[in-house]
Structures are given as C-alpha cells and as structure tokens.
Amino acid sequence: MATIPTTMRALVLHAYDIGSYSSLTLEERAVPEPTRGEVLVRMATSPINPSDLASLQGLYGVRKALPMVPGIEGSGTVVKVGSGYFARRLLGKRVACAAGAGDGAWAEYLVAPALQCSPLPDSVDDEQGAMRIVNPYTAWAHIKIAQQAGAHAIVQTAAASALGQMVNRLARLRRISVINIVRRDAQVEMLRSLGAQHILNSESPDFDAALRDLCRRLNARLAFDAVSGAMTGRLLESMPPEARVVVYGGLAGELISMNPGELIFNQRHVEGFYLARWISHQNRLSLLAMQRQLYRLGDLTHAQVQLRAPLEDAQHAIATYEANMSAGKVLFVPSMSAG
Known part of the structure; x- marks a missing residue:
C-alpha cells in the first residue's frame, strides 16, 4: 500500500454566506488520523449535491464548526484504519463513504465512520461509487x-x-x-x-x-x-x-x-x-440489505456526470452545477491537475 503523506490538499470553508461561496479556499492541511471505528480514505472523487450547496451557506440540518472541509459523500480506497472490527475489515478496500461529524470529502483524504462506508463491487467504478449514498x-x-x-x-x-x-x-x-x-x-x-x-x-x-x-x-x-x-x-x-x-x-x-x-x-x-435521521431509524441489517439490492439494481441508480473538476477549480465547478443541476453531477477529482 502506498505511503500516506503527512499533508493533503483540501477545500476549506471559512464563513457561511447565503448566495456566496467566496470563503471556500484550497489549502494544505494535515492528513487526519482515524480513531476507533473510523477509517482513512484516499479520495478518488466526490460529487456536489444540493445538500452540499445548502451546507456551504449554513442552511443544512447540521452547521459544522468553521473552518471545515465540505463534501457529504465520495469514494476512494481505505488506506488506514482505527481499532474496531468494522474498521479493520475495510482496510485496502474501495468504498463509497459518507462524512461524519468532522471534515468532509472535498479533499485528498477523508476520515469517515466505518459504519458509513460501503465496499464497492468491481462492477461499480469510482465515479458511480461516489454517488451511491445520498x-x-x-x-x-x-x-x-x-x-x-x-x-x-x-x-x-x-x-x-x-x-x-x-x-x-x-x-x-x-x-x-x-x-x-x-x-x-x-x-x-x-x-x-x-x-x-x-x-x-x-x-x-x-x-x-x-x-x-x-x-x-x-x-x-x-x-x-x-x-x-x-x-x-x-x-x-x-x-x-x-x-x-x-x-x-x-x-x-x-x-x-x-x-x-x-x-x-x-x-x-x-x-x-x-x-x-431516516438512516438512523433503520437497523444495520436492513441497511446492508438495501445496499445489496441497490448494487444489484445497477443501472437503476446510475447517475450522469456533466463535469469532472480538480479541487483548484471549485468555484467554476459549483457555478456549473448550480446553473444546470439536471444536466448531471459535477465531480471533484483530487488527482486531476488544474487546466
């Protein structure tokens, strides 16, 4: 497994401004450490969702403490784990993941709760995997x-x-x-x-x-x-x-x-x-059954992509998605180079 760097690039929000995303900047940050029940995911890609736009403006259900890294979901490979059975079983696997109470997925690395990660079958690529939760x-x-x-x-x-x-x-x-x-x-x-x-x-x-x-x-x-x-x-x-x-x-x-x-x-x-809240009211077995059925349904949950963007192009990516959400998702791809 590749060496994990000590720092990473991440999009960081510094202020909740309705109608503006100007406080969102690309910064160098320390790679976070997973603790018990958590995993560290090297991010492959992460979409922009309407809920992300609401979160950027402070209009979502949970207002995280600022500064914070946005991004509700994404996909990538688990490269390090904390203690606990569910975390250990994910090491080395490609997963769809949802951010926890801390920083989000618009970064090169994400610490996510193991119970909010789902292993991706070979039939699902990173792009579709990144859109397999919300x-x-x-x-x-x-x-x-x-x-x-x-x-x-x-x-x-x-x-x-x-x-x-x-x-x-x-x-x-x-x-x-x-x-x-x-x-x-x-x-x-x-x-x-x-x-x-x-x-x-x-x-x-x-x-x-x-x-x-x-x-x-x-x-x-x-x-x-x-x-x-x-x-x-x-x-x-x-x-x-x-x-x-x-x-x-x-x-x-x-x-x-x-x-x-x-x-x-x-x-x-x-x-x-x-x-x-709906997820919190479901038991673990019913959620696993739902995940399996959704994977089996395949094309029924396929999402179109209109733009893939590096983290450096965040403002353009957000504007593109806001202008025409029905044209398809906009994805952040941390490994992409600007230009």
Missing part, C-alpha cells in the same frame, strides 16, 4: 415511504434531477405511478425520452389545473417536494383531502407558503424528510 438512499427511502403508505401514485418536484430520475426508475420497478414536476420544456422532453409518463411544467399557465386533474385521476395523495416555497402550497391544494407533502429540500430559497385551511379543514399534512 441520491440512491434518498430514492429508496421515498419509495419505501410510498409503499408503507400504500400509495399507488406519488408526486415529485425537481423531477429532472439525478434523484428524480432514480425515483422514476425505482417507482416503475415497484409499479408506482409518478407525477413529475419540472420547470422547463427541455426537462419535459428529457424525462419523456427516459420513459416517464406523467410530466408537468410548473411554468405552464394551466399547471395547477393539470396537476389537480392528474392527482384526482391517479389518486395521488403523497408528494415529495425538493423545491419548497410556494410550490408546497400548490401541491397541497392540488391533491385530495388527507394528502401529505414530504419536504426534503428548499431549492426555491423561500419560506413555505400555504393556505392554512388546507391543513385545518382538508386534513392535509406537511412533514420533513432528513436522510441522516
């Missing part, structure tokens, strides 16, 4: 929630995203109809080319009437909302009484607005979904 787990959770609710149809916003596409593929496998909401005609055509049947453009003048009609015809009483803002209220008003909107994102950047009468008189409900 979106696949969320898509799986959404479908499980739908099944537990006995739903035969669901609504989802931001449907052209990598996550939205995964939900469509998993829902088709489980024979659950999906009403997909997007913002552009190009996204309508893209989803249609991928086999989606029910697609609505929220910018169309007849959107609310069309959504109401589809929800009635399909008896869609469960929605997953990544947009929030006014969209949450529009979803509530379009679905039948006793419907439920699960909010898991805030892409609109606005407070949720809704008619309180929908909650009071029509018994409609709004709740939140936070992946880390």
Whole structure:
C-alpha cells in the first residue's frame, strides 16, 4: 500500500454566506488520523449535491464548526484504519463513504465512520461509487415511504434531477405511478425520452389545473417536494383531502407558503424528510440489505456526470452545477491537475 503523506490538499470553508461561496479556499492541511471505528480514505472523487450547496451557506440540518472541509459523500480506497472490527475489515478496500461529524470529502483524504462506508463491487467504478449514498438512499427511502403508505401514485418536484430520475426508475420497478414536476420544456422532453409518463411544467399557465386533474385521476395523495416555497402550497391544494407533502429540500430559497385551511379543514399534512435521521431509524441489517439490492439494481441508480473538476477549480465547478443541476453531477477529482 502506498505511503500516506503527512499533508493533503483540501477545500476549506471559512464563513457561511447565503448566495456566496467566496470563503471556500484550497489549502494544505494535515492528513487526519482515524480513531476507533473510523477509517482513512484516499479520495478518488466526490460529487456536489444540493445538500452540499445548502451546507456551504449554513442552511443544512447540521452547521459544522468553521473552518471545515465540505463534501457529504465520495469514494476512494481505505488506506488506514482505527481499532474496531468494522474498521479493520475495510482496510485496502474501495468504498463509497459518507462524512461524519468532522471534515468532509472535498479533499485528498477523508476520515469517515466505518459504519458509513460501503465496499464497492468491481462492477461499480469510482465515479458511480461516489454517488451511491445520498441520491440512491434518498430514492429508496421515498419509495419505501410510498409503499408503507400504500400509495399507488406519488408526486415529485425537481423531477429532472439525478434523484428524480432514480425515483422514476425505482417507482416503475415497484409499479408506482409518478407525477413529475419540472420547470422547463427541455426537462419535459428529457424525462419523456427516459420513459416517464406523467410530466408537468410548473411554468405552464394551466399547471395547477393539470396537476389537480392528474392527482384526482391517479389518486395521488403523497408528494415529495425538493423545491419548497410556494410550490408546497400548490401541491397541497392540488391533491385530495388527507394528502401529505414530504419536504426534503428548499431549492426555491423561500419560506413555505400555504393556505392554512388546507391543513385545518382538508386534513392535509406537511412533514420533513432528513436522510441522516431516516438512516438512523433503520437497523444495520436492513441497511446492508438495501445496499445489496441497490448494487444489484445497477443501472437503476446510475447517475450522469456533466463535469469532472480538480479541487483548484471549485468555484467554476459549483457555478456549473448550480446553473444546470439536471444536466448531471459535477465531480471533484483530487488527482486531476488544474487546466
């Protein structure tokens, strides 16, 4: 196994600024040491997720102490381990990994909890492995929630995203109809080319009437909302009484607005979904079973990549992803050279 250096390059955030990432800088840092139950991963690649953008602005569920290295997930090779059975069994293996309470994955090395690392089979490369936690787990959770609710149809916003596409593929496998909401005609055509049947453009003048009609015809009483803002209220008003909107994102950047009468008189409900909390409520065996099933499903959890960037190009990489998230993921590749 290659020698581990004493220092590494890492992207470091120094301030939480809404709408700006200017405090994110590339720095030289000491390579962290794994302790009990932890592993040191030499990072191959790490994606930018919407949750990463929220974290950079201090809008995510957990505000880490600054300065800190961002990056929720990634992939790489375990090159050193702390004590403990689960950590020792990962030494030398390629893994998908999620950052713990400390620094994140946008660096050459990451210390991660062993229980938040999953060995990658040979059939999964580093790029797809880096995206095997946040979106696949969320898509799986959404479908499980739908099944537990006995739903035969669901609504989802931001449907052209990598996550939205995964939900469509998993829902088709489980024979659950999906009403997909997007913002552009190009996204309508893209989803249609991928086999989606029910697609609505929220910018169309007849959107609310069309959504109401589809929800009635399909008896869609469960929605997953990544947009929030006014969209949450529009979803509530379009679905039948006793419907439920699960909010898991805030892409609109606005407070949720809704008619309180929908909650009071029509018994409609709004709740939140936070992946880390959902995972914490699952037992270890069920999570391992989920991981195995997701790997077996293969292409159903495949994510497109629009850009691979070195750590030096962080500002350009983030701007590219923010400008068009539905075009595919943007990946940081620490071994890449700038230019």
